Amino acid sequence: MNPKKKFGQNFITDTNLIIKIVSSTKIDDKNVIEVGPGRGALTKELAKRAKHVIAYEIDKDLKLYLDKLVNENNNLEVIYDDFLSVDFASDDKWELIGNLPYYITTPILFKFLENNVYNSATIMVQKEVGDRIISKPNSKKYNALSVIVQYLTDVEKVINVSRKLFYPVPNVDSVVIRLEKRKNRELSLEKEAEFIKFVKACFMQKRKTLANNLTELYGKNKERVIALLRDNNFIDSVRAEQLSLDDFIRLFNQIV
Missing domain, CATH: 1.10.8.100 (rRNA adenine dimethylase, C-terminal domain)
Structure with missing residues (x-):
């Protein structure tokens, strides 16, 4: 199946990158939400370590790949829906993992953080977005996203990712960043x-x-x-x- 541009699909093709991403997480025996599992390359590795994985995939044509993984992993659940429409009514705390579609990275991030249902997030984003998130005052890239994410979380850059490690090859490079929830925040x-x-x-x-x-x-x-x-x-x-x-x-x- 060819990637669909309307969903911002760029599939990871490098196994070493997947291993590095999973190794940078702290998901052993934790509940994980994955956004945009695609063909399941990262999903497969997450299911090996996490207690429970819920993957949200908007493209139902990927059922062929993902349902096979569900049958092989009893701790994996795939929900074919738009992550942005999900109602987080649960009191559970989740670890967010994902290669986020470039065109909706910020809405996904705000939805997850503002609902206060997370412990951490390890996400791959467009390099420019990653630079914004970690930027400091008086930088051209410093904006509301920078302030809000840095208020809610402690941020670190994990891996720089070449555009050549995706299919199709996007126009920009990516970066993996890790966000740890700040426990002693200044406001109620x-x-x-x-x-x-x-x-x-x-x-x-x-x-x-x-x-x-x-x-x-x-x-x-x-x-x-x-x-x-x-x-x-x-x-x-x-x-x-x-x-x-x-x-x-x-x-x-x-x-x-």
């Missing part, structure tokens, strides 16, 4: 959803100053917002990409 769970909304709003219009973005979000008097920024030693024209994670948390606690 009740406040975190609002904090994520706050950070996204700060970066909403990058050409605008932080004062303008915050004024639009909360309907506050701009002069009051600027006064607050000054109280925190920021210039009036400061932009979101200049703030550290600690800066965002401090401002959030004062504004919201």
Whole structure:
């Protein structure tokens, strides 16, 4: 079966890469969610080590490959559905593993992190996205994704991956990153959803100053917002990409 462009399918062709990815995880006797198992090359190795694997595959034409693996592994379940439509009602904590489709990497990541159903994630993403996630303030790549992921998790780069290790060969290289849930976060769970909304709003219009973005979000008097920024030693024209994670948390606690 040929990969389908509409699903962003690029199948891993290198066995050594699969072994490296699985070796970088901490899934022994853990519950694993895999997004986009494709033909099951990574799925097969995950099932050897994990307690339980649930793989979400949107392309039902891959049943030929995946149902065979299900029959061979009693700890593997494949759900043929769009991961973004899944309702996480369970209190279970999962390890997220996957070669994420480039075109929906960010929505998948936000869905998993915001639902608070994870312990860790080991994911392969487009190199540019990986660079954004680990980037720091005053970097061109630093954005809302950087701040939110670094607030919720401790991030590390695991492996740089050449585009040549996929079929079909994509136009860009990839990177495997590992995200470990931060256990002692600065905000309560009740406040975190609002904090994520706050950070996204700060970066909403990058050409605008932080004062303008915050004024639009909360309907506050701009002069009051600027006064607050000054109280925190920021210039009036400061932009979101200049703030550290600690800066965002401090401002959030004062504004919201």
